[in-house]
Amino acid sequence: MAEVKIQAEARTEFGKGAARRIRRDNKVPAVLYGHGSDPVHITLPGHDTMLALKTANALLLIEVAGGESHLALPKQVQRDPIKGFIEHVDLVMVRRGEKVQVDIAVHLEGEAVSDTLVVLEQPSVLVEAEATHIPDGVTVSIEGLDVGAQIHASDLPLPAGTTLAIEPDTLIVNITQAQTAEQLDAELADAEAEAGIDRDEPEAPAEAEEPVSAAAE
Structure with a gap:
């Protein structure tokens, strides 16, 4: 840097x-x-x-x-x-050559398989590096990862001279199953119910009234 x-x-x-x-x-x-x-x-x-x-x-x-x-x-x-x-x-x-601990950003590249949800559990990680050689961040690929795949701190490709200052098994990225629209709607309904919010039911369309014809004299 x-x-x-x-x-x-x-x-x-x-x-x-x-x-x-x-x-x-x-x-x-x-x-x-x-x-x-x-x-x-x-x-x-x-x-x-x-x-x-x-x-x-x-x-x-x-x-x-x-x-x-x-x-x-x-x-x-x-x-x-x-x-x-x-x-x-x-x-x-x-001082030059001194080791310091700093947080660096985690960047994701690539795309996981379809119908998955990529959860970045830790947007930054604490590392130790020389004060004059602090990395701008760390980039990890999620290309092709499927449901259940996980990336831990120990999997991060840190540059030479930079080491982890957190537990190696810290979860960084978690690939889960994306929720369907029905599941999201059900969760929203449950949350609204817990908060005491009543959903307004859509009104049924009014039935068309028969036209009234004038009575013949």
Whole structure:
């Protein structure tokens, strides 16, 4: 994984008011910590940070103006729940060659046989890898798999230098029988019954009335 260089500034103001002023300048308050050192409070450029953090487990080279450079991984990213912009970032310092544990995404390729349901039980897996060689994800094929087939963590084709940090028998993908429309409707009816929801029965079509003829005098 390539390093993303970001120019940062040392931060001396703290609190909600200071954080709001930083965000108004299109910057992001952040904290660097790890390796037993004191936390380093910094300010990151908003646009560059947003682009860098689009990649999971982005490896960042933080260059603090007038200070040191730090290699870091995002630990926690706080976003505005409505607008989605980054409000704060916690970064953990790492060293070249150091092993770290991170979650990487599981990607599926291919198609299982017809009338099956592919259940991705674990969309990501915890692995251990060198901080400078974290894989973007792991891809596993489900091509031609039939009902009852399963893929466990030990079946994942991890790149060299990357090892599992979860139990090898952890279920990742499960191939089951797809439900019929009747089964789905029955499950929905049961769920509605448990919730106390009554289905409105369709009204029977009204019978056509015989035309009334005028009585002859």
